[in-house]
Amino acid sequence: QVQLVESGGGLVQAGGSLRLSCAASGRTFSSNAMGWFRQAPGKEREFVAAINRSGGSTYYGDSVKGRFTISRDNAKNTVYLQMNSLKPEDTAVYYCAASRYYSISYYYSNYNYWGQGTQVTVSS
Numbered sequence: 490q491v492q493l494v495e496s497g498g499g500l501v502q503a504g505g506s507l508r509l510s511c512a513a514s515g516r517t518f519s520s521n522a523m524g525w526f527r528q529a530p531g532k533e534r535e536f537v538a539a540i541n542r543s544g545g546s547t548y549y550g551d552s553v554k555g556r557f558t559i560s561r562d563n564a565k566n567t568v569y570l571q572m573n574s575l576k577p578e579d580t581a582v583y584y585c586a587a588s589r590y591y592s593i594s595y596y597y598s599n600y601n602y603w604g605q606g607t608q609v610t611v612s613s
Contacts, residue, residue: 490515490516490602491513491514491515491516491587491602492513492514492515492602493511493512493513493585493586493587493602493603493604494511494512494604494605495509495510495511495583495584495585495604495605495606495607496509496510496511496512496607497509497510497607498583498607498608498609499608499609499610500610500611500612501575501609501610501611501612502611502612503575503576503577503611503612503613504574504575505575505611506571506572506573506574506575507572507575507609508569508570508571508572509525509569509570509572509583509585509607509609510567510568510569511523511525511567511568511569511570511585511604512565512566512567513566513567513568513587514566515602518563518566519542519543519563520542520591521542521587521588521589521590521591522539522540522541522542522587522588522590522591522592522593522594523539523540523559523561523568523585523586523587523588524536524537524538524539524540524585524586524588524594524595524600525537525538525539525559525568525570525583525584525585525586526583526584526586526597526600527579527581527582527583527584527609528581528582528584528606529580529581529582532581534584534597535550535552535581536550536595536597537549537550537553537557537570537583538550538553538557538558538559538570539559539588539593539594539595540559540560540561540568540593541591541592541593542563542591542592543563544560544561544563546592546593547559547593548593548595550595552578553572553579556572556573556574556575557570557571557572557573558570558571558573559571568585570583572609575609575611576611577611577612577613578611579609579611580609580610580611581608581609582606582607582608582609583606583607583608583609584603584604584606585603585604586600586602586603586604587600587601587602587603588600588601589601
């Protein structure tokens, strides 16, 4: 079992920044890739970013590329999402997820543990 707890969400003006954190407990954190997804009201869950188990490889969704950065600290069992140049369309609940595998994936079905989500609201 893996427990994931997100934090760092909130209300920010367009152009601002937020840093999300996801603290993991349970099985060995460094064994698997991690990802961030988001879901806006009335929309499907969307892939945001993923990072492999070592942190040496990352992948981003097209809508956040160049603005968001995913990273991880295996010593702290934590994965981060630095979000810069935020836009109103970034408003969503952001979810941290642990993959079944050690390599990066943007497929929702490859993630078998999920946090409860943290709300990010970007005002115009």
